[in-house]
Amino acid sequence: MITLGIETSCDETSIALLKDTQILFNGVSSQIKHHQHFGGVVPELASRKHTEIIHYLIEKALKETALNFSDIQLCASTHAPGLEGSLLIGVSVAKALTALLDIPLVGVHHLWGHLYAHFLTETPPEFPFIGLIVSGGHTMIVKVTGHYAVQILGQTRDDAAGEAFDKVARYLELGYPGGPKIEALAREGNPKAIHFPRAMKNEGYEFSFSGLKTAVIQYIQALKKTDTPLPKADICASFQKAVTDILAYKSIKACRDCAIKTLLVTGGVSANQALLADLMAQSTGTNIQVLTPPPLLCTDNAAMIAAAGYYHFKTFSRSHPDLSALPNLAIDAFI
Ligand code: KG4
Ligand code: ZN
Numbered sequence: 228m229i230t231l232g233i234e235t236s237c238d239e240t241s242i243a244l245l246k247d248t249q250i251l252f253n254g255v256s257s258q259i260k261h262h263q264h265f266g267g268v269v270p271e272l273a274s275r276k277h278t279e280i281i282h283y284l285i286e287k288a289l290k291e292t293a294l295n296f297s298d299i300q301l302c303a304s305t306h307a308p309g310l311e312g313s314l315l316i317g318v319s320v321a322k323a324l325t326a327l328l329d330i331p332l333v334g335v336h337h338l339w340g341h342l343y344a345h346f347l348t349e350t351p352p353e354f355p356f357i358g359l360i361v362s363g364g365h366t367m368i369v370k371v372t373g374h375y376a377v378q379i380l381g382q383t384r385d386d387a388a389g390e391a392f393d394k395v396a397r398y399l400e401l402g403y404p405g406g407p408k409i410e411a412l413a414r415e416g417n418p419k420a421i422h423f424p425r426a427m428k429n430e431g432y433e434f435s436f437s438g439l440k441t442a443v444i445q446y447i448q449a450l451k452k453t454d455t456p457l458p459k460a461d462i463c464a465s466f467q468k469a470v471t472d473i474l475a476y477k478s479i480k481a482c483r484d485c486a487i488k489t490l491l492v493t494g495g496v497s498a499n500q501a502l503l504a505d506l507m508a509q510s511t512g513t514n515i516q517v518l519t520p521p522p523l524l525c526t527d528n529a530a531m532i533a534a535a536g537y538y539h540f541k542t543f544s545r546s547h548p549d550l551s552a553l554p555n556l557a558i559d560a561f562i
Contacts, residue, residue: 228300229245229299230243230533230537231243231299231301231303231324232244232302232304232531232532232533233281233303233320233532234528234529234532235281235305235313235314235316236305236308237273237309237310237363238268238276239257240276240277240280241256241528242254242284244299245347245530245534245537247537248346248347248537251292251294252287255526255528255529259403263402263403266397270313271312273312273313274310274312285320296328299328301332301333301536301537302328302333303321303537304321304332304333304334304550305317305336305337306318306552307336307552308338308364308556309364311552318550322548325548331545331546332550333539333540336562339375339558340532340535342360342535343532343534343538344493344525344528345493345520346534346538347524348521352518355370355371355373356491357481357482357487358370358377360493361387361494362387362389363387363389363404365387366387366436367381367382368380368381368478368481370485371491374538375561379557379558380432380481380485381434384435386435387436388434388496389495391436391439391466392404393406395409395466398444401459401463409467410500412459412460412464415464416459416461416463417465418468420461420462423439424438424439425476426438427473428476439469443466468501468505470502471501471505475509479513482513490516490517490518493525495526498522498526503517503519547562
């Protein structure tokens with residue numbers, strides 16, 4: 228089956244074509260350069276940029292794969308969660324195309340997309356698994372027992388992990404998005420140099436990163452007051468360690484508590500090698516297998532959305548011709 232995937236939930240416009248779960252094309256056009264200047268994503272600008280590029284990307288996908296519109300058998304588009312205006316661009320294009328082509332349309336929850344990035348690998352994971360979803364907008368531990376069968380075990384009460392990376396990077400004037408910048412600088416620093424708090428360590432699978440962000444900012448302000456040069460690399464390494472430590476601790480704990488042997492890590496922050504190292508270290512001596520997607524599939528892309536739509540359609544044979552953008556839909560809401 229040829230599936231067209233569309234992703235426009237935030238600041239990446241992405242179009243993919245899959246043959247079943249084989250990636251034929253996965254084009255991502257990042258808007259970072261347009262938002263960088265503002266230190267974060269400007270919603271209205273994001274929608275405008277999606278509109279400007281989406282049809283070129285679809286044409287490019289068809290050209291590079293030597294396929295025609297008539298070859299597409301299914302369309303999957305992110306419809307939740309995300310920036311409403313941005314989601315609407317992808318959803319509108321998907322609705323128009325599927326109506327014209329008379330093919331089914333599946334609305335995909337973005338976080339399911341991140342989980343399904345793992346199903347694009349040669350050996351897809353087996354159920355059940357624990358998912359650690361760590362992106363710019365979400366931090367969540369889920370238990371997945373089958374296609375679209377999910378239980379949320381815990382999530383962040385305030386900032387997402389990626390958001391904390393972005394905010395600390397902004398404060399250190401490292402640029403946007405902050406995750407890769409902090410990771411790069413952290414390689415030159417000592418993760419034990421400063422002890423930042425690990426919030427809610429003993430409170431189930433819930434997270435909180437806002438206090439950590441404040442602790443880092445207060446540390447920087449105190450140094451600035453005394454005109455002490457900022458040990459930026461040590462700050463990055465110590466902050467990153469506080470994040471990866473707690474993410475690894477809680478997700479491995481979830482695997483243990485649920486007696487589940489597979490941990491899928493996904494979302495933009497799963498590209499972080501220090502997180503992977505902590506997960507590996509904390510799972511040593513257990514029979515837990517930690518899986519991260521290939522780097523290009525960690526951050527937002529339409530191949531993962533197409534994969535999620537493909538499995539949704541295979542499992543439920545349902546089309547969503549009346550799809551609407553739902554910026555706050557939860558991952559466990561069935562559509
Ligand atoms: O999944 P994603 O591409 O978009 C959302 O769904 O939010 O995640 C983007 C987030 C950003 O906050 C970015 O700073 C973070 O992922 N990120 C990283 C790394 N690469 C991206 N965080 C830590 N280390 C990285 N290498
Ligand atoms: Zn994402």
